[in-house]
Amino acid sequence: MSQSLNSETSTVDDAILQLQAANDELVQRVNEQITLETFDSTDEEVLKQLVEGLGDPRGLVRLRFAETLGEIGEAATPFLIAALGNHPNVVVRRAAAKTLTIISDPSAVPNLLHAFLNDEDTVVRSSSAGALARTGEASVPALLEIIASNEHPEDIKGHAAWALAFIGSEAAEYLYQALNAASLDVRCAVIGALGHVAQEQSDEKSCSLLVSALTDPEAIIRTEAAAALGQVNYPPSVPHLILALQDRDLDVRKAAINSLGKIGDRTALEPLQTKLDDSQEVIRVLAKLAIAQIERQSEADDW
Template sequence: MTDSTTSSDDRLLAAQAETDALMAMVTDRITLETFDPNDRQLMRRMVFEGLGDARGLVRLRFAETLGEIGEVATPILLEALADKSNVVLRRAATKTLTIIADPRAVPALLDAFLHDEDTVVNGSAAGALARTGETAVPALLDILASPEYAESTKGHAAWALAFIGAEAAEHLYKAMGSDSVDVRCAAIAAIAQVAQTNSDERACNILIAALTDAAVAIRNEAAATLGQVNYPPAIPHLILALRDSDVDVRKAAVSSLGKVGDTTALEPLRAALDDEEEPIRLLAKLAISKLERRLAEGDDE
């Protein structure tokens, strides 16, 4: 081992010892309730030294501690997120901002999501936007509406919308009027989550309306989701969907009618036994069997 290598190792060990001492000091002050979150110098050390440490467990401890401290750490974390020279620091800063979920971070997180050269930072920024909630929704919808962004980016934006869910409901309902198929697809997937989680009547009615959307993907999502929610007014609309021009929509409608268990669907499902597509005929047999079994169980009671 050369002298230069030994010197480098010594410097690394010394830096790590300083970081460990910093964490011990912060922990003691928090325990003794003497920690001052307005001590900017200390906060900067926690962010730049703690989150920049080469050891993953050390970074995690600082991230969790900063997360507990909360929004007062946001401005310094945004400085770290802008540090183009240190990808480890940017990754850790983004994950810490996910814990804090401060709406003030949305513009910087959007920039990191769309433009950072590191894919881990991109994905973590999408997660942070999702945790931030409603504040991020208009920008996420703009991404989906734009032809500028790749499908992978739009996929992350759609996931974030679905994660936000009910908190973004009003934005999602309005988004169903968009001319963009990507926007409507993301909105209907998120609305499906709202309908299943909250049994929201408005969300269910929007799913029903989506059964006649011009885009096959949206009709398919709506038909499939309506089988997961207990909403009787959807039954006649699902029956109409058995005549949809798209085979996947018809399959979803058949499956959903079998799941919801309304015996008024028996005759329309028997008609589906003559569908030109074999998968639909097979699914119709299964759905009819389920409904007939339910009908028989009702007669036995």
């Protein structure tokens, strides 16, 4: 019995080694062809083999296959899409999503969305969200729909909001339009994304919209806007953030204090000092920290 088991194990090991050797030869050969510009991107059989190589048990080899497919580009998209949607090996589905991140082909958006919303594997879903983010503008309408929908769980909406923020300036026109959406979730996501847009390109329009959002009827929007202005470090927002120190919502006041500390404008010192006697301990602590932050920045500027 033991001899039989050993024989079977040896046969399996030999098969794995042969497959790995074939994968090594394939990826080396294709890379040489790409370098010499002799690779035939219409060779469907080779493209299928390359996608199967994403299931290699060796992580570095999977990475080589992904990079090779990334070099091939959009010609590989249909085969990666097929693997993402149907491959029984979860390792291949994960690697296919990650490879589509490299290629960033807009034609893959519908399939990436399906995997993001429906695949049973969390890594496939998160990798598909990453690919949607990297694909950029073509993903934005669908991401906004996901955030607005009541059918999707909070983790899916959170990934969609992250992807929207990652896309940033490419999504700017969509974001401007969506700022007045009926969905509060969409408006929150848009405020966060506008902060990224403003950081990326010092976009005056985005900064102005964030300032305007400090007076939004919804406290969560005011909070997000106050926090974003601190990340952007937009000095013209200081007077508006000072006004936000009197907001009726505690989270808005906290965000305004933190942002004033980050921006470091000395005109905020006196309003912040009045908060050292606030009835809320958290406000007193944050005000003290913000004052110290501004004073440190002032000392550094003097040098």
